[in-house]
Amino acid sequence: MSIRHGLLALLERGPMHGYQLRAAFEQSTGATWPLNIGQVYTTLSRLERDGLASPLPENEAGQRPYEITKAGRTALSAWFTTPISATDRPRDELAIKMALAVTTPGVDVPGVLQAQRTATMRALQEYTRLKTREAEPADLAWRLVLDAMIFQAEAEVRWLDHCEASLLRHSRTPAPQPAPQPDPASAAPGHVAATS
Structure with missing residues (x-):
C-alpha cells in the first residue's frame, strides 16, 4: 500500500x-x-x-x-x-533469503528454515491471541488487517513446510555422475592400443 x-x-x-x-x-x-x-x-x-x-x-x-x-x-x-x-507489492525478502541460502556454500539451510518457522509461529500465536480480545464494531478495519496477517503467517508456515520437503527430496536425489573420460594416452595421435 x-x-x-x-x-x-x-x-x-x-x-x-x-x-x-x-x-x-x-x-x-x-x-x-x-x-x-x-x-x-x-x-x-x-x-x-x-x-x-x-x-x-x-x-x-x-x-x-x-x-x-x-x-x-x-x-x-x-x-x-x-x-x-x-x-x-514489495519483494518477498524471505523468498529471496531462501533462494540465496540454498545456493550459498556453508549456509545451514535447515537452521534458516527452523529459525523462520519458530518466529512465524510465535507471530501467528500473537495474532491469534489479539483476535480473541473483545472487539467493538469500530474495530472492523483493525480486524481485517489482523486477519490478513494471520492468513499470511499461515501461508508462510505452509511455504516453509514445502521448502523443507523440497530440501529433503533434493538431498535424496543422487547427484549425476560425470561421464567417464577417455584415457588421454589412448587418445593421442598415432597411439595403437595394446592387444593381448
Missing part, C-alpha cells in the same frame, strides 16, 4: 493535520504499519505538489490541516477500484 493513498483515504473523512493523520492511519491498521511523522509530512508535501491535497490555514495550535482535492478524490477512487498486482 502506498502511504499517499492511505493519507488520501483519511483526508476523505475530513481535513486533518499530520499528527491526526498518523494517529488515524495507525488506528485503522491496528498499528501494524507504524508511520513516523516525517513520512506523513513528506507525503503531504508531495500530495500538495501533485494537486491531490491542499493546505488550510493553521489552527490555534499552529498546526496546518490538509484537505483532499477533486483530483485527490479521483486518484483515490482509481486506487480503490484498481486491483493490486504482484508487481506492485
Whole structure:
C-alpha cells in the first residue's frame, strides 16, 4: 500500500493535520504499519505538489490541516477500484533469503528454515491471541488487517513446510555422475592400443 493513498483515504473523512493523520492511519491498521511523522509530512508535501491535497490555514495550535482535492478524490477512487498486482507489492525478502541460502556454500539451510518457522509461529500465536480480545464494531478495519496477517503467517508456515520437503527430496536425489573420460594416452595421435 502506498502511504499517499492511505493519507488520501483519511483526508476523505475530513481535513486533518499530520499528527491526526498518523494517529488515524495507525488506528485503522491496528498499528501494524507504524508511520513516523516525517513520512506523513513528506507525503503531504508531495500530495500538495501533485494537486491531490491542499493546505488550510493553521489552527490555534499552529498546526496546518490538509484537505483532499477533486483530483485527490479521483486518484483515490482509481486506487480503490484498481486491483493490486504482484508487481506492485514489495519483494518477498524471505523468498529471496531462501533462494540465496540454498545456493550459498556453508549456509545451514535447515537452521534458516527452523529459525523462520519458530518466529512465524510465535507471530501467528500473537495474532491469534489479539483476535480473541473483545472487539467493538469500530474495530472492523483493525480486524481485517489482523486477519490478513494471520492468513499470511499461515501461508508462510505452509511455504516453509514445502521448502523443507523440497530440501529433503533434493538431498535424496543422487547427484549425476560425470561421464567417464577417455584415457588421454589412448587418445593421442598415432597411439595403437595394446592387444593381448
